[in-house]
Amino acid sequence: MSILLCPCDSGENLKACCGLYLSGKAYPSTATSLLRSRYSAYATGNLTYLHKTWHPDTRPNLRAQDLVTQWTHLQIIRVKPGLKHSVAEFKALYRDGDQKCEVREISLFKLYRKRWVYLQTCADWP
Template identity: 40%
Template sequence: MSKRSCPCGLPQAYEQCCGRHHSGAVAAPTAEALMRSRYTAFVRCDEKYLLRTWHPRTRPSPVDFDPGMRWTGLEILETAAGSVFHSAGTVTFRASYRGGSLHERSRFERVEGAWVYVDGDFVE
């Protein structure tokens, strides 16, 4: 078992953090937790998890991974709603990669009780 912190930036090991969501053992309880677990899924090229947590009306097939992309960090900048008490929410984040960063405001909704990614807007 790895003792390194999870790629999402939280101090827990992957297995105790996003790995629990990826395996299906525990659903992400908030939009932010889902955002973190999806970032980690991109780091790990976990297409199955990404598709499972993508809203059915916006889900691509397949996920288009860039083989040269090396994700280097995630910074959560703002959250709005998206708690265990909400049915929708947004998470604004900056995901860094070797050579640059992606800044996005993502929208999330609950579908059958589970948080899913709907879409996002790039932020300048």
């Protein structure tokens, strides 16, 4: 039996790491753990989890065909934690055919109904 490593690059196995969140057995207690688990949701195609962790005011109408990207690596660059808002800058690598590509983003997370949710992408570091 092989152990599947978590896509978030924590080095932990998926079940013990983001799998707890993706399965609904737990909910991330920090914006950083939410960022990691959302990356894992993209990597595993977990549309339900992405919908649940997106602020309702900014949530797009994602479909399964929007989640076909082959994500390969997550690097969290910096995090500015807060009590009600948190900001994180990260780089996510993916494959497009034989080409290696990356997305770099600054994301804003908000405490909403006592849970962290993704709100939006920021243009600049605050």
